[in-house]
Amino acid sequence: MCGIVGLLGNIEDGEILLDKMLVSQHHRGPDFTGKFISDSAKLGHNRLSILDLSENANQPFISNCKRYILVFNGEIYNYLEIKEELLNHYNFKTNSDTEVLLASFIVWKKDCLQKLNGMFSFAIYDTEKETLFAARDRFGVKPFYYFKKEEKFIFSSEIKALFISGIVKKANEKVWASYFAYGSYGLPNETFWKDIQQLPAGHYLEYKNKNLQVFKWYFFENEIKKHQQKKSFNVVKEEYKTLLKDSIKLRFRADVTIGFNISGGLDSSTLLALVNKIEGKEKIKAYTFYTNDKRYDELPWVEEMISLTKNPLEKIILEADINLKDKIENIAHMQDEPYGGIPTVAYSEIFKKARKDNVLVLLDGQGMDEQWAGYDYYLKNNNATIQGTKSSPFRKNALTKEFLQKAVKPKYPEPFKDAVLNKQYRDLFYTKIPRALRFNDRISMGYSTELREPFLDFRLVEYAFAQPLEYKINKTTQKYLLREIVSEYLSDSITYAPKRPLQTPQREWLGEELFNDVENYIEQLKDSKVSNWFNFTELDKLLKEYKQGDKDSSFYIWQWINLAMLVNN
Known part of the structure; x- marks a missing residue:
């Protein structure tokens, strides 16, 4: 897990700017800072060492032939399996997933993306052709921002690094107006700042001859069709459980200490239960936050769960004290764009504490609601994206007429015939997941820790998404099949607890x-x-x-x- 930056083209004082950009992202990778400098390209990398802690795995990573230069942020969880395929094609010098990623690109070019199971954004510079290839993972767990103007192309893991490079900070008024009027955080390629774009999830880009082209590589809709043959409930239950356990095992591949985040909800409880079924993982530390407000805290459910598993539990309190304002502003600086509120601040305290404990990788339960239809609005005939409020959370009347006219009500693709599937699709690629992943990436990286999302393994998401609605919602019981799996490990009070939005006061x-x-x-x-x-x-x-x-x-x-x-x- 790291930070990447790059400058291509005729950029005055390019190496000086590169150094400043790397300093602004130092929190993403405090273990090593590396650079590649040529007349046509300047690439930089902030390393957080998770796999192969040796200096041989530092980046920018140069291929054996010296032609290709890689900067990479993320983890390729199935790197050992891919490496096995490549042994006859590439002479490996490290035990890192970084080298496996570069080798897979050299051998398979863009087709390597289909083989990767992980979270990633990376850029590979071809020194011979002076071209750049960059890609982002299927769901956009890891960020990739860029600026393109005339003969300049600049990219980074965080927007603040682009501002450091000299790009003027100017509001994208359409995105801001839509945020205030409709709660939209922009389309997958947009940001809240003018001239700064992001590479959408499941896309790659090619930069050659000063021209930029962006292509989609992950066609989720097509993948769903492969899983839509009707299978019995029990068969689906067993197959999904097998995938779930494998996903968790893959995400335990690390050369540093791993912990996990737990709330009182079904998803994190599921994760904890299955983690404790993996040999040798019974005593890893769990982290949770609370506020000492019984109306919102999930601590009683967390402690009930922990009483069953006996994992060590670290409880972190967030209070409305004199430090809270500073914490809120600190997270705003980390995010660069609007974030979710005080619950994000509370969640950030977990990563702060984990880093102090030298727990550098944390697992959490993001992604189950979207694949198993867990939000309350999946049961209703409306287009809501926020639960837990009786009235509209937006106040258009506080905006001037001129500004409000710039707002665009979001309209999302509906590639499926079923309304619930289209809501799940929207939440996966346009609303819930993109927001949560951005919030969580910045706060985990802000404290130099890595966050892994076992439930966002693409195999799980595709498989669950494709199942019949009655496997997801049984009368009014949502995430039905998942609850049936969990009932084998947990008490009914946890298994059949209603969905509770993660809240603070x-x-x-x-x-x-x-x-x-x-x-x-x-x-x-x-x-x-x-x-x-x-x-x-x-x-x-x-x-x-x-x-x-x-x-x-x-x-x-x-x-x-x-x-x-x-x-x-």
């Missing part, structure tokens, strides 16, 4: 302990370069109503203060 804190800070952020907005986005008479009225008790949703309050942190950063 954000509503209360923003209206009480943090309210003075909220008012200060609003004053900053009034004096900022984006003040023309808002009708402050209406905004102040909404803020007053919130303070007086209208707290069904705090999301719009969070949107305003998150913007203030980002535009003034």
